[in-house]
Amino acid sequence: MIKILLFVIVLASSCITFADSQLHGTFDGDKALAHINKQVSFGPRTLDNPKAKAETLSFIRDYLQPLATKLTVQPFSANGISGNNVWASFISPKPNTRNQRIMFGAHWDSRPISEQESDSSKQHLPTPGANDGGSGVAVLLELARIFAANPPPINVDLVFFDLEDMGNIDNLPFAIGARAFVKRNRFYRPSGGVIVDMVCDKNLTIPQELYSKTQATELVNKLWTIAARQKATVFSKTQGTYIQDDHLPFLEANIPVVDLIHYPFPDYWHTSEDTPDKCSSDSLRQVGNVLLSLVYESS
Numbered sequence: 001m002i003k004i005l006l007f008v009i010v011l012a013s014s015c016i017t018f019a020d021s022q023l024h025g026t027f028d029g030d031k032a033l034a035h036i037n038k039q040v041s042f043g044p045r046t047l048d049n050p051k052a053k054a055e056t057l058s059f060i061r062d063y064l065q066p067l068a069t070k071l072t073v074q075p076f077s078a079n080g081i082s083g084n085n086v087w088a089s090f091i092s093p094k095p096n097t098r099n100q101r102i103m104f105g106a107h108w109d110s111r112p113i114s115e116q117e118s119d120s121s122k123q124h125l126p127t128p129g130a131n132d133g134g135s136g137v138a139v140l141l142e143l144a145r146i147f148a149a150n151p152p153p154i155n156v157d158l159v160f161f162d163l164e165d166m167g168n169i170d171n172l173p174f175a176i177g178a179r180a181f182v183k184r185n186r187f188y189r190p191s192g193g194v195i196v197d198m199v200c201d202k203n204l205t206i207p208q209e210l211y212s213k214t215q216a217t218e219l220v221n222k223l224w225t226i227a228a229r230q231k232a233t234v235f236s237k238t239q240g241t242y243i244q245d246d247h248l249p250f251l252e253a254n255i256p257v258v259d260l261i262h263y264p265f266p267d268y269w270h271t272s273e274d275t276p277d278k279c280s281s282d283s284l285r286q287v288g289n290v291l292l293s294l295v296y297e298s299s
């Protein structure tokens with residue numbers, strides 16, 4: 001009896017996996033990992049490294065250009081500094097009567113200092129930003145490949161925010177680019193959104209970040225339900241903490257945006273050790289596949 005039951009359970013769960021992959025292509029964690037390596041190879045994506053910023057911006061733009069329905073680079077100035085947000089749209093070929101639109105966002109800058117280094121002589125160094133910055137961009141780029149090959153049933157926007165990680169440097173806030181984006185595009189009202197930040201660690205754990213849980217509850221529940229079904233174990237159904245990230249300007253505008261972020265932060269967070277060897281293609285794949293289901297199961 002136990003054996004039969006076990007067989008039924010195994011069969012049922014493999015059917016679900018099969019159904020998920022039938023809806024769309026699957027997320028390739030190795031491709032995402034390669035996107036992290038590429039970004040890190042340009043060097044720190046910081047204001048004092050304009051060559052790396054220009055190369056990274058070109059890389060993101062050139063990758064998206066043949067894939068997206070529409071691609072826009074929005075330069076902005078705020079808090080005395082300037083940056084560029086990149087916005088790629090994938091417009092569904094299906095009639096979308098409820099006008100559903102979802103946004104996925106990540107920050108493409110990296111932190112110019114390593115204030116969490118225990119050795120004070122290293123604190124002025126920039127972080128390589130493999131996980132913090134690189135991983136979110138990598139997930140979005142791999143999603144773009146799949147959306148282009150399998151047109152989604154709803155409209156999807158991928159937004160790459162600049163200048164997220166300047167917080168507490170020269171009294172600057174976090175999420176400068178995301179705030180500029182919300183301000184500039186005040187008629188942009190997606191049904192919801194997800195920010196991906198620090199999602200490649202080998203021991204990734206994503207609890208329910210508290211601004212998201214309290215202000216985008218429905219979307220949090222939807223994501224964690226998909227994750228449970230997909231056995232995406234990087235999603236932990238535990239309470240996280242309140243984190244300053246690119247979702248906040250959206251929540252302040254009453255747009256439900258969830259922050260998927262590793263917490264407690266890994267020990268190399270905001271240090272010079274945030275390098276690609278900390279990353280796992282499987283963690284990236286789990287996150288990517290949950291986002292794909294969120295899109296392809298909507299209509």
Ligand SMILES: [Zn+2]
Nearest residue numbers: 111132165270
């Ligand atoms: Zn950071």
